[in-house]
Amino acid sequence: MAVRAERVNATREQILAAAERLFAEHGVFAVSNRQVSEAAGQGNNAAVGYHFGTKADLVRAIARKNGERIEGIRRRMLAEVGGSTEVRDWVACLVRPVTEHLAAMGNPTWFARFGAQVMTDPGLRDIMIDEALTSPTLVQILDGLNRFLPALPAEVRAERSAMASHLMVHMCAEYERALADGRPTPRSSWHCVATGLIDAIAGLWAAPVTPDDHTT
DSSP states (O other): OHHHHHHHHHHHHHHHHHHHHHHHHHOSTTSOHHHHHHHTTOSOTTHHHHHHOSHHHHHHHHHHHHHHHHHHHHHHHHHHHTTOOOHHHHHHHHHHHHHHHHHHTOSSOOHHHHHHHHHTOTTTHHHHHHHHHTOHHHHHHHHHHHHHSOOOOHHHHHHHHHHHHHHHHHHHHHHHHHHHHTOOOSSSSHHHHHHHHHHHHHHHHHSOOOTTOSOO
């Protein structure tokens, strides 16, 4: 039984790794279960469905696997930030766990591009959001950030939250793609990418609001 369980786990890991790479490179719905099975070295084309069910279930499993690793980093950072009242510290708690996770995996990685593909798909983005919001530490970090943000109209706050999310998702994806392609990048490491994102997002939250221009 133990040997069989190890084989099942190994097969699942191979499928997850292959799916993450293919989804990152081509998009989720451009990739068939057959292609994932073949890339994972599985002779049975039904392996993906057998182990994960639907494609949405597979996307959720990839998000959850990476999310569990990111959660541990968030937990450590949340303990370190303590009772800070600085917006920048709370933004760092959002950004650095993701970039630290990506840095730890070496090169190439695919999770940042996978996230960008999923977040631009209306049928799948809720999976990533739901998985993220099951993170106790992320909820605490967002609560901490919201406590110390400058006073902003509700619609402006929502807009800037979306902007910050897009910056994180797509800038990480662009850096990951550049690393994979061997292209030069403005930043020399994932740590430096995080620093640039923290600067930009903290500045975004502090930016002035043009009077009467935030309503239609």
